[in-house]
Amino acid sequence: MRNFLEEFEGVSRKTITRDIDFLRDRFECPIEWSRSKGGWVIEDEGRFELPGVWFEASEVFALLMMLHLVEGVQPGLLEEHLGPLKNRLRRMLAVGAPRANIEHKVKLIHFAPRIVDPKHFQVLASALLDGKKLRIQYRVRDRQEVTERTISPQQLVHYRENWILDAWCHERKALRSFSLEAIQHVQVLDEVALEVSQEEMRDHFQSGYGIFAGVAKNRASLKFSPRRAEMVAMETWHPDQTSQTLNDGSYVLDVPYSDDRELVMDVLRHGPEVEVLAPPELRQKVYETLCAAAKKYCPNPAQ
Incomplete structure (x- = not known):
């Protein structure tokens, strides 16, 4: 501690202690007092690095709210990926929080989302990111029938509490939108997906009203x-x-x-x-x- 005080002239012992606690609690730095070495050491064989981006408490709170929004979009859908990040943000938010349960000060309400099979979501999202074609069985509710389609996924859309996949349908040779909850079976094909230009996507999907695409006549x-x-x-x-x-x-x-x-x-x-x-x-x-x-x-x- 004496070396710190000499190196950082004008900084109090209390400030240095608080900063060490900050490193340990906020950034999970494995810093500990070593009696044998007579000082503070990081025992991790050089693996620890400070994060590239630091957040204020208000920014951590905002990120946590964003995670809650995504979680509420479809409960359990992304928990495997978001859970560890959310827990870490909670720990960061708890450090120096002015009051307990600050996370409960904001309430996010979602209404009538349709249930999507999490396994289907993971497969669809992976194929979209990997640029692969999909073979799906899709239930057309209006006609009460199931059709098989080969599609090239273009983008996932969350609209009015529900998930929709915009894709190029190779049977219809046109862009189509598929409600994820109506997809009954999905298979990733070992074929590169056809990629539609952003300009064509924008002209097709943004011209019409709401989720219904097509040129607005x-x-x-x-x-x-x-x-x-x-x-x-x-x-x-x-x-x-x-x-x-x-x-x-x-x-x-x-x-x-x-x-x-x-x-x-x-x-x-x-x-x-x-x-x-x-x-x-x-x-x-x-x-x-x-x-x-x-x-x-x-x-x-x-x-």
């Missing part, structure tokens, strides 16, 4: 009531949306779309606070959907 105009306007005005429904606030306080939002299924669901969740102004076919579809729903709740079904 339509544009919806939605009018929200003054009561709902402020909230919707803060939302981004599509990168290419346009909007305006009317004199009465209502809010008109225009969004492009290629497939109206997801757009209809988003319109319906606003109930009477929104009106479809255009196009006529979208307005008609929302009307028919509302009529069908209202019919189920009719007080006197006989009428």
Whole structure:
């Protein structure tokens, strides 16, 4: 300790002791006091290195929250890989924490994620990173049938609490999206996957509305009531949306779309606070959907 005090003039014994504790507890440095050598030593045969990046407590907390977000995306899906890192971050966060259980000060709630087989996820992710083709059995829910596809995976997407694999389908000779929970069997092929350019991926998947890809050939105009306007005005429904606030306080939002299924669901969740102004076919579809729903709740079904 005397050598430290002489080397670092102006640094107190208490500061040096705290720094040694910091190295041991925060960075897992195997530093110990050696009576025989009369000083502090690192007994690891030169294997220990300080990390390239140091984190403040607030940064460690942010990283831990990010891990919780990923964990909540699909409980248990990545625990094998994230568990050790999360435990280390917890130990780092505990050093000098101003209060206990700081991790519990933030609550992350996930709603209605569909269950994905962790083994399938690992195989799909590995094939994606290794650039390999896949052979999958995929259940098409609308038709209640299982099809076999050879695909070249392009990217994994987490959208509205669920996992989707964007891939080139060699049977359809086009880009397709596959819900991971609908994949019933997966096999990695010893063939190099076809790689689609980022420009083509962007044009195909970002033009349409929501998860439905394809060139946006339509544009919806939605009018929200003054009561709902402020909230919707803060939302981004599509990168290419346009909007305006009317004199009465209502809010008109225009969004492009290629497939109206997801757009209809988003319109319906606003109930009477929104009106479809255009196009006529979208307005008609929302009307028919509302009529069908209202019919189920009719007080006197006989009428």
